[in-house]
Amino acid sequence: MKATTPNRLTVLKTYKLFIAGAFPRTESGRYYIATNKKGEQLANMCQGSKKDFRDAVVAARGAFKGWAGRAAFNRGQILYRIAEMLEGRRAQFIEELMQQDATRAEAQREVDLSIDRLVYYAGWCDKFQQIFSSVNPVASAHFNFSVPEPMGVVAAIVPQNDSLLGLVSVMAPVIAGGNTCILLGSESKPLCSITFAEVINSSDVPGGVVNILTGKPSELASIFANHMDVNAVIYCENDTKTQASIKEQAAENVKRVHFYAGKNWYKEDGQSPYFIMDTQEIKTTWHPIENIGGGGSKY
Amino acid sequence: MQLPKKKTPKALKFNATFTYAPAPESKSHVKLQEQYGLFINGKFEKPNSGKYFETINPATEEKLAMVADANAKDVDKAVKAARTAYDKVWSKMPGKERAKYIFRISRMLQEKARELSVLETMDGGKPIRESRDIDIPLAANHFFYYAGWADKLDYAFPNQQPKSLGVAGQIIPWNFPLLMAAWKIAPALATGNTIVLKPAETTPLTALKLAEIIQESGLPEGVVNIITGAGATGAALVQHPGIDKIAFTGSTDVGKLIQRATAGTNKRLTLELGGKAANIIFEDAPLDQAVEGIINGIFFNQGHVCCAGSRLFVQESVYQKVIRKLKDRIETLIVGDPLDKNTDIGAINSKQQLDTIKKYISIGIKEGGEIHESSCAIPKKGFYCRPTLFTNVSQSHRIAREEIFGPVLAIQTFRTDDEVIEKANNTAYGLSAGVWTDKGSKIFNMTSKLRAGVIWANTFNKFDPTSPFGGYKESGFGREGGVQGLSAYLKSF
Numbered sequence: 001m002k003a004t005t006p007n008r009l010t011v012l013k014t015y016k017l018f019i020a021g022a023f024p025r026t027e028s029g030r031y032y033i034a035t036n037k038k039g040e041q042l043a044n045m046c047q048g049s050k051k052d053f054r055d056a057v058v059a060a061r062g063a064f065k066g067w068a069g070r071a072a073f074n075r076g077q078i079l080y081r082i083a084e085m086l087e088g089r090r091a092q093f094i095e096e097l098m099q100q101d102a103t104r105a106e107a108q109r110e111v112d113l114s115i116d117r118l119v120y121y122a123g124w125c126d127k128f129q130q131i132f133s134s135v136n137p138v139a140s141a142h143f144n145f146s147v148p149e150p151m152g153v154v155a156a157i158v159p160q161n162d163s164l165l166g167l168v169s170v171m172a173p174v175i176a177g178g179n180t181c182i183l184l185g186s187e188s189k190p191l192c193s194i195t196f197a198e199v200i201n202s203s204d205v206p207g208g209v210v211n212i213l214t215g216k217p218s219e220l221a222s223i224f225a226n227h228m229d230v231n232a233v234i235y236c237e238n239d240t241k242t243q244a245s246i247k248e249q250a251a252e253n254v255k256r257v258h259f260y261a262g263k264n265w266y267k268e269d270g271q272s273p274y275f276i277m278d279t280q281e282i283k284t285t286w287h288p289i290e291n292i293g294g295g296g297s298k299y
Numbered sequence: 300m301q302l303p304k305k306k307t308p309k310a311l312k313f314n315a316t317f318t319y320a321p322a323p324e325s326k327s328h329v330k331l332q333e334q335y336g337l338f339i340n341g342k343f344e345k346p347n348s349g350k351y352f353e354t355i356n357p358a359t360e361e362k363l364a365m366v367a368d369a370n371a372k373d374v375d376k377a378v379k380a381a382r383t384a385y386d387k388v389w390s391k392m393p394g395k396e397r398a399k400y401i402f403r404i405s406r407m408l409q410e411k412a413r414e415l416s417v418l419e420t421m422d423g424g425k426p427i428r429e430s431r432d433i434d435i436p437l438a439a440n441h442f443f444y445y446a447g448w449a450d451k452l453d454y455a456f457p458n459q460q461p462k463s464l465g466v467a468g469q470i471i472p473w474n475f476p477l478l479m480a481a482w483k484i485a486p487a488l489a490t491g492n493t494i495v496l497k498p499a500e501t502t503p504l505t506a507l508k509l510a511e512i513i514q515e516s517g518l519p520e521g522v523v524n525i526i527t528g529a530g531a532t533g534a535a536l537v538q539h540p541g542i543d544k545i546a547f548t549g550s551t552d553v554g555k556l557i558q559r560a561t562a563g564t565n566k567r568l569t570l571e572l573g574g575k576a577a578n579i580i581f582e583d584a585p586l587d588q589a590v591e592g593i594i595n596g597i598f599f600n601q602g603h604v605c606c607a608g609s610r611l612f613v614q615e616s617v618y619q620k621v622i623r624k625l626k627d628r629i630e631t632l633i634v635g636d637p638l639d640k641n642t643d644i645g646a647i648n649s650k651q652q653l654d655t656i657k658k659y660i661s662i663g664i665k666e667g668g669e670i671h672e673s674s675c676a677i678p679k680k681g682f683y684c685r686p687t688l689f690t691n692v693s694q695s696h697r698i699a700r701e702e703i704f705g706p707v708l709a710i711q712t713f714r715t716d717d718e719v720i721e722k723a724n725n726t727a728y729g730l731s732a733g734v735w736t737d738k739g740s741k742i743f744n745m746t747s748k749l750r751a752g753v754i755w756a757n758t759f760n761k762f763d764p765t766s767p768f769g770g771y772k773e774s775g776f777g778r779e780g781g782v783q784g785l786s787a788y789l790k791s792f
Contacts, residue, residue: 285754
């Protein structure tokens with residue numbers, strides 16, 4: 001790493017995990033070396049473990065009630081705040097992406113689109129419910145309506161490529177809808193995932209709503225899939241073997257599984273409210289209507 | 300401070316001065332064949348297996364008909380017929396034409412409602428009052444509702460072009476045989492898919508009648524195929540590579556097996572599985588209506604309901620009163636001949652299910668629950684179970700955790716809103732819940748915090764084609780009914 005001023009030694013960042021709004025090292029004490037294409041060492045990354053994941057699930061479950069219970073408007077403001085913080089640190093992210101082999105133009109494009117994507121989902125926070133809710137004209141004397149509600153705790157292995165944009169594109173719809181999440185950052189390009197945690201941490205996102213781990217998907221995928229307190233799993237690679245094993249293990253507690261393989265996050269269809277709906281449940285509520293117009297009360 | 304003396308509520312007396320005369324519905328209108336083949340490509344065919352099994356009336360244990368047992372080759376034939384029909388006819392047909400076929404099926408169901416109701420009761424044991432007033436009309440309505448969607452799909456999901464999936468394999472349970480067939484078939488047809496449906500082995504007859512109606516409706520051959528058999532037939536259907544989508548309603552255990560079996564394939568999946576619904580009675584509830592709601596919640600269809608209100612939570616201050624009323628009320632329930640129009644609780648669907656229920660009752664007693672049964676007599680022949688209450692139950696008791704699928708209610712108490720929310724949500728299931736209170740804000744607090752797909756406030760066990768139904772957590776995923784029910788049969792977005 002180049003010194004900015006002659007004779008001054010640059011202070012290197014220790015990349016840690018992000019769990020429950022804090023930056024612990026992996027409890028396993030393991031690390032792996034992040035490199036660029038030339039094989040130059042960029043950083044020692046935490047190699048997150050099963051225990052780290054379990055700690056993150058506890059944090060996410062603990063944060064769920066509060067996050068889901070917030071006003072949708074407030075969630076929108078917080079997502080917008082994340083965009084603001086990312087904009088302010090734009091240069092840092094461009095720099096980091098360039099360290100991981102992006103050209104300046106590519107890095108700029110990725111960071112800009114990531115910011116815009118956060119703004120996009122910030123706007124959806126208090127709108128998708130109106131699009132996907134319904135008042136159902138039941139034939140009996142009842143008032144009946146259906147609304148989307150967050151699924152709960154979502155565990156996502158975010159895209160290996162597009163290490164910032166992919167992470168943001170997967171995370172934003174999940175938390176916009178009121179879920180909490182555990183994200184496993186890109187293994188090969190992990191720097192931005194932890195730097196992004198710093199953005200989250202300064203954006204009024206309550207601790208535990210977003211937890212970010214680094215490590216090896218080959219080790220952690222099945223741990224994501226078989227945890228009994230996780231409601232949904234998202235996996236973004238085209239590796240059919242891993243897909244099959246995730247789906248199989250997810251069955252243990254009937255997790256919802258979504259594969260976003262081959263998604264081009266730069267395209268228009270890399271964002272939509274249907275991504276939000278992937279981690280929503282529809283809840284229908286019934287109540288009798290009193291005997292108006294001879295309809296008859298149906299207690 | 301001197302506390303006012305508590306009055307112990309007194310039991311009502313039900314003397315035998317008033318009894319109902321028998322009022323059985325006639326069976327003469329039901330046309331049954333001795334033996335049914337498999338409905339493949341628009342025709343009833345002999346099974347490749349050459350095997351048939353009998354379906355009985357659980358109320359009398361009499362044989363009703365012999366039904367074909369489909370093997371893997373039969374499944375393959377049905378899937379191929381569905382594929383051909385999809386490729387050549389159904390996927391190309393304009394929505395408005397598809398709609399008219401589905402409307403036609405709905406009308407024919409209405410025309411034959413009486414025959415279907417009686418047959419549903421004969422084959423499954425449910426009271427005629429329920430099959431006549433709920434199952435069959437709702438089934439017809441479901442077709443009617445979805446028929447209208449077939450040419451309006453562009454309006455259902457904003458900014459999307461809906462596309463059908465292909466061939467849907469559908470497996471349905473024995474508790475609402477025709478209604479579940481309607482829940483599966485109607486949206487699949489409206490969205491342009493073709494179908495292989497397998498009804499439950501104990502209740503295949505109304506599905507086979509539906510096959511006759513489909514034949515009569517002129518629906519193109521192979522669009523709907525109905526094959527009968529048990530678990531092995533279902534497994535062959537799930538594993539068939541020519542299937543694009545599996546829709547399953549049944550037990551959570553089998554649902555998990557199916558989810559595992561579809562791993563590594565591109566088959567889309569929706570599951571509607573078990574439940575252990577909390578039915579919550581607050582002290583300010585209209586108690587008499589609440590008691591009716593408890594009764595309906597757990598004894599509707601002999602408790603063979605995945606969304607049954609099988610965990611009752613009563614606020615402590617009204618506990619004695621509610622229990623007294625409940626015990627009085629179950630004394631008045633008429634258990635017996637399902638075909639009798641006065642019957643409240645019919646026959647348990649099968650010997651096997653009755654054994655399961657009995658097993659849970661003995662577990663409940665063994666674990667320290669206090670049992671109370673109605674004193675009613677039950678018929679000697681057939682499979683029957685008295686309405687049963689358990690008090691002195693705690694969260695860890697198996698009868699409060701596991702789905703019994705019978706007329707057995709586990710009763711607990713609570714003091715505060717937060718306590719009951721915690722208790723109600725402390726389950727792997729999340730299909731439904733009930734809340735009884737006169738306070739609007741409390742209703743909304745409860746209904747938004749209970750983690751379940753359907754919440755009934757001051758009512759229970761209500762269904763409608765326009766109203767999506769389905770669970771959270773281990774109660775499955777996907778919705779049936781309403782606009783939301785369409786997405787289960789359209790390409791992902």
